[in-house]
Amino acid sequence: MFPKKVVAVTPLVLAILLDNNHLVLLRSGNERWTDLLTFIQDICVFKGRIYAVEAGGKTRTVTIGLEDLSVRLVANRVLGRPGDIKFLVESEGELLLVDIEETFYFDSSLENALTIHVFRLDEKEKEWVELSSLRDRILFLGYGCSFSVSASDFSAAKGNCVIFMDDVFENGRICDNG
DSSP: OEEEEEEEEEETTEEEEEESOOOEEEEOOOOOOOESSSSSEEEEEEETTEEEOOOTTTOOOOEEEETTTOOEEEEOOTOOOOSSEEEEETTEEEEEEEEEEEEOOOSSSSOEEEEEEEEEEEETEEEEOSSSOOEEEEEOOOSSOOOOTTTTTTTTTTOSEEEEOTTTSOOOOOOOOO
16 A cells, blocks of 8 residues: 555544545444545545545545445535546645645746645535635645644744645645735
C-alpha cells in the first residue's frame, strides 16, 4: 500500500486514500481491508464521518456510512469548474472544497498559473456554494493532511490565504488582499 492520506474515526474505522486513488477502509474487528471507491481525489473527516470527493469530471462528494460502509451522495459535481486538483478541508465548522485548475503558459518563462475556487457545502441543498473570500482564514492544503487556521490566532498579517504543503505546487503560497 502506498497511502496518500490516512484518516481515522470512531468506532475505530481507518480509511486510507491510496496513491492510485482507491479508497480502502478497515473497521475494528475485521481482518481484511474493504476496497470501497475508486477515482477519489481527497478524503477528510467532517462531523465524525468520512467524506470523499471524486477525481476528474465527476467530482461528486460522498460520505461513507461507518456501520455498513454505505456510500451516500452529499453533493453533485461543481458545475462549470474544470479543476484538476481538489481538496476537502474543515473550516470553522463547515466543509470546504478547494478546486484548483492549473494552466500552463508555454512562453520563455515557462510559468504556470493556478485558478483557485473555494466552495462551502450546503448540506440541505446538497450543493457546493462558491465563497468570494476566506476572510480571516488560512487554508493549509496537502496530500498528507489539510487544515485551516485563523490568521489572527496564527499571528499572520492577513487571512484569505491558501498555503500548499507536500510540494503540491512549487510556489507554495497564494494570498489575496481582497
